Amino acid sequence: MGTKRRSFFINLAPSNKLKIKKMDVIDENGNTVPNQESKRVLAGVLGIILGAFGVHKFVLGYTKEGVIMLLITILTCGMGAFISSIIGLIEGIMYLTKSDQEFVETYQVNHKGWF
Structure with a gap:
């Protein structure tokens, strides 16, 4: 790095x-x-609430990862939503527990798409 x-x-x-x-x-x-504090909180809350649809990924600019989560939910007629929801919950908690500096370095500078 x-x-x-x-x-x-x-x-x-x-x-x-x-x-x-x-x-x-x-x-x-x-x-x-740029400072990403507001995106950190927004992405964390959306990951917890709407994680099955990958909305938190779209907020952070991770279109490919967001589309993957959305397609898993839609193409499995909601049966895959459980897995996507768990991923969203874990990622939302991770976003909210990181400091602003850690969040910016991990998700904005290094572009870490998953977990």
Whole structure:
């Protein structure tokens, strides 16, 4: 894996307290990775509630994985929904228990599609 750098801007307030205004995650190619906190929570909740349909995968931009979960549910006339629901539940809990930094590095920078 490549090295990741962080950039931040420091503001010295009149009270001489150090405040960090903004922090960006930069991947190994020098691209700024946007803050994904709201997607982490949204994807986690959707994984728990609608995991059988792969909605949490679509929210994160994993179209192929989302289509696979959706097709398993539809093509098995709902019988495969149990398996997809368990996968969604596990992934939803994993998303919600990770820190924001771990989530961004794992699912946005490294693009880990499953578990």
